[in-house]
Amino acid sequence: MKVLILNGPGLDDLRRLDSSFDKELTLDRIEEACGALCASYGIDMTFRQGDVVRELFDWVGRNASEFDALIINPIGYYSYEAYETFEKYRSAIKVLAHLKKPVVEVHISNIFRRGAHLIEPLREPDAQIGFICGLGLHSYLLAIESIAQKANLKGSAS
Amino acid sequence: MSQRKKVRVLNGPNLNLLGTREPEIYGSATLAQIAEGCIRLGAERGLDVEFLQSNHEGQLIDWIQGAIDHCDAIVINAAAFTHTSVAIHDALRAYKGYKIELHISNPHLREEFRHTSYVAPAVDAVVAGLGVGGYALVIGLLGEVL
Numbered sequence: 001m002k003v004l005i006l007n008g009p010g011l012d013d014l015r016r017l018d019s020s021f022d023k024e025l026t027l028d029r030i031e032e033a034c035g036a037l038c039a040s041y042g043i044d045m046t047f048r049q050g051d052v053v054r055e056l057f058d059w060v061g062r063n064a065s066e067f068d069a070l071i072i073n074p075i076g077y078y079s080y081e082a083y084e085t086f087e088k089y090r091s092a093i094k095v096l097a098h099l100k101k102p103v104v105e106v107h108i109s110n111i112f113r114r115g116a117h118l119i120e121p122l123r124e125p126d127a128q129i130g131f132i133c134g135l136g137l138h139s140y141l142l143a144i145e146s147i148a149q150k151a152n153l154k155g156s157a158s
Numbered sequence: 159m160s161q162r163k164k165v166r167v168l169n170g171p172n173l174n175l176l177g178t179r180e181p182e183i184y185g186s187a188t189l190a191q192i193a194e195g196c197i198r199l200g201a202e203r204g205l206d207v208e209f210l211q212s213n214h215e216g217q218l219i220d221w222i223q224g225a226i227d228h229c230d231a232i233v234i235n236a237a238a239f240t241h242t243s244v245a246i247h248d249a250l251r252a253y254k255g256y257k258i259e260l261h262i263s264n265p266h267l268r269e270e271f272r273h274t275s276y277v278a279p280a281v282d283a284v285v286a287g288l289g290v291g292g293y294a295l296v297i298g299l300l301g302e303v304l
Contacts, residue, residue, distance in 0.1 A: 123266055128287065132284070138299055145295050
């Protein structure tokens with residue numbers, strides 16, 4: 001099984017998150033922990049982050065169908081440009097979701113607590129998209145667990 | 159021996175009909191089966207899981223208040239009250255332990271009247287759209303983080 005974990009604009013530097021969550025959390029640490037958990041399930045993980053709207057979108061469009069599941073943290077901070085990306089993601093996500101491949105949207109902090117509705121959840125009616133926010137590193141890990149659960153994968157740790 | 163942590167799982171209106179009501183959205187498992195799974199998994203992970211359901215807003219609020227100074231975490235699937243209940247929002251804000259909002263389906267993909275959650279801003283985290291398996295995933299998570 002191949003899982004793509006995609007991180008959108010701003011997520012290279014988690015200090016930008018206006019969250020009191022976990023000041024020590026870095027994207028490298030997230031990648032490392034996700035890699036270890038995926039390995040324990042025999043999942044082949046690809047972990048990417050991109051700030052350049054068009055490049056990221058093109059890459060997703062070209063590669064999304066090669067993956068069996070997608071975990072996506074669409075955005076790290078709000079800006080007009082990032083909001084456009086967010087809209088552009090939707091077509092790639094639609095492809096996976098309509099192929100009945102699991103898609104899980106994750107956010108490190110609770111986006112509803114940050115207030116002012118700066119970041120909205122992905123809305124793709126008729127698609128099955130899981131949603132996890134506010135668990136820090138565990139938002140990603142729980143998404144991996146849910147994909148493994150759906151595929152009936154047994155972890156080597158359990 | 160460390161003391162076992164207490165987790166209260168609260169379920170709102172119509173969740174007693176699980177397994178029979180719109181199984182294409184909510185799955186075929188019954189709430190009793192989910193409760194049994196959560197309690198068993200919790201016991202394996204050192205958690206005392208209390209699994210409760212009510213169709214009445216006031217009862218859910220009493221259970222949230224009852225968790226204050228008593229439970230280490232609340233998992234709440236407030237179902238339709240999610241989108242209407244300021245009273246549940248206030249009760250959750252009064253509870254200072256760890257709290258997670260849980261939904262079987264992803265409300266953001268459904269009708270517009272389900273897009274606003276009064277629960278979400280009052281909790282630490284939101285887990286939705288992972289199916290009935292979301293309950294076990296959240297209990298497993300609490301076993302690790304509490």
